[in-house]
Amino acid sequence: MQQLFYVFGSLAVASGLLMVLQRNPITAAMNLVVTMFSLAALFVLLSAHFIAVIQLLVYAGAIMVLFIFVIMLLNLQDDELRPRGRNFIHLVSVAVVLFAMAQLWQLLSRTPAIPLAPVDEAYGTTGEMGMLLFSDYLFPFEIVSILILAAIVGAVVLAKRRLD
Amino acid sequence: MLGEYVPVLITLVVAMGLAATFILLTTILGPKRYLRVKMEPFECGVEQLVSPRRRFSVKFYLVAMLFILFDIEVVFLYPWAVRFRELGWYGFGAMMIFLGVVFITLAYEWRKGALDWD
Numbered sequence: 001m002q003q004l005f006y007v008f009g010s011l012a013v014a015s016g017l018l019m020v021l022q023r024n025p026i027t028a029a030m031n032l033v034v035t036m037f038s039l040a041a042l043f044v045l046l047s048a049h050f051i052a053v054i055q056l057l058v059y060a061g062a063i064m065v066l067f068i069f070v071i072m073l074l075n076l077q078d079d080e081l082r083p084r085g086r087n088f089i090h091l092v093s094v095a096v097v098l099f100a101m102a103q104l105w106q107l108l109s110r111t112p113a114i115p116l117a118p119v120d121e122a123y124g125t126t127g128e129m130g131m132l133l134f135s136d137y138l139f140p141f142e143i144v145s146i147l148i149l150a151a152i153v154g155a156v157v158l159a160k161r162r163l164d
Numbered sequence: 165m166l167g168e169y170v171p172v173l174i175t176l177v178v179a180m181g182l183a184a185t186f187i188l189l190t191t192i193l194g195p196k197r198y199l200r201v202k203m204e205p206f207e208c209g210v211e212q213l214v215s216p217r218r219r220f221s222v223k224f225y226l227v228a229m230l231f232i233l234f235d236i237e238v239v240f241l242y243p244w245a246v247r248f249r250e251l252g253w254y255g256f257g258a259m260m261i262f263l264g265v266v267f268i269t270l271a272y273e274w275r276k277g278a279l280d281w282d
Contacts, residue, residue, distance in 0.1 A: 001166070044169060054239055062232045069228050072220040130243030134255050142258070144240065145265035148233050152269045155233075156278045159226040 005045055012038035023081050025071040029064060036060040047124040226278060237266050 015034035022028040036059045043052035122128050133141050205212050244251065244259050251258075273279060 004166075044166070050243070058232070058235060058239065062228075062235050066225070066228050066232060069220065069225045073222060073225055075219045126243050127246040130245075130247035130251070130255075133240075133243050134247070134251050134258055138258055141240070142262055142265075145237075145262045148237055149265055149269045149272075152230065152233050152273055155226060155229040156273050156276050159222055159229070160276060160278060 001045065005042065008038045008041040008045070012042065023083070025074075025076060025081070026068070029067050029071060032067070033060050033064055036064070047119050049124045050126045050129045051124070223281065230273065230278065233269075234266075237263075 012035050015031045015038065019028045019031035019035065022031060036055060040052045040055040040060070043049075043055055120128075240262065241259075244255055248255065
């Protein structure tokens with residue numbers, strides 16, 4: 001279990017790094033798919049089975065299509081993808097990230113390990129999700145429909161204005 | 165619980181193995197003769213007129229966006245469908261409120277012509 005966590009965790013980090021370091025946008029997007037897949041595996045290890053499947057379906061599937069469309073929409077040429085010179089802002093941002101990681105490491109090393117409570121067999125399955133969704137989380141669930149409404153209105157307004 | 169994922173793992177290994185084998189076989193066995201004429205891009209026997217790396221229309225993006233949003237809507241139907249009997253009329257009512265709002269969005273984008281291609 002723990003070994004699997006390290007396998008998929010390092011896979012997620014490695015593919016995430018590869019994605020950032022890649023100059024070709026499509027290659028970077030393909031690396032992002034590997035990251036999404038590793039995250040889905042990590043969700044499985046957390047007994048979040050339904051979320052893991054949705055992670056694959058929505059993120060590795062649908063959201064990736066959106067990313068590819070944006071890449072094709074922008075259609076960057078090779079000379080636009082060439083690296084620009086490093087400046088002061090780059091150095092500062094790298095320093096800030098390193099500092100934040102050091103802080104996080106300090107915090108985590110001081111946190112005592114919490115023994116994992118065993119979860120029910122059905123925990124995280126679609127049925128259990130359904131029961132929770134329609135009892136404790138009914139209001140947030142209904143709010144999601146408003147969120148979808150807002151997102152669609154936004155998308156239509158923005159894209160349609162470009163078309164007219 | 166993790167044992168249920170063994171078939172997924174097997175499928176993954178077989179798929180990756182198959183793809184890797186095919187790529188490996190074609191690189192090893194396939195003859196590679198790069199003739200100038202052969203490497204020229206063409207379409208239906210006609211020489212290339214414009215660059216194939218043209219910009220995509222923003223219309224595709226809108227369609228993809230709408231697809232994702234309705235995809236997410238369908239995702240919420242799954243947990244309800246699995247526990248349909250236990251949730252009964254209460255669940256049905258809650259789901260209908262949810263679907264009602266999403267239906268308003270569908271009507272909105274239909275009227276706005278977001279589903280038309282032109």
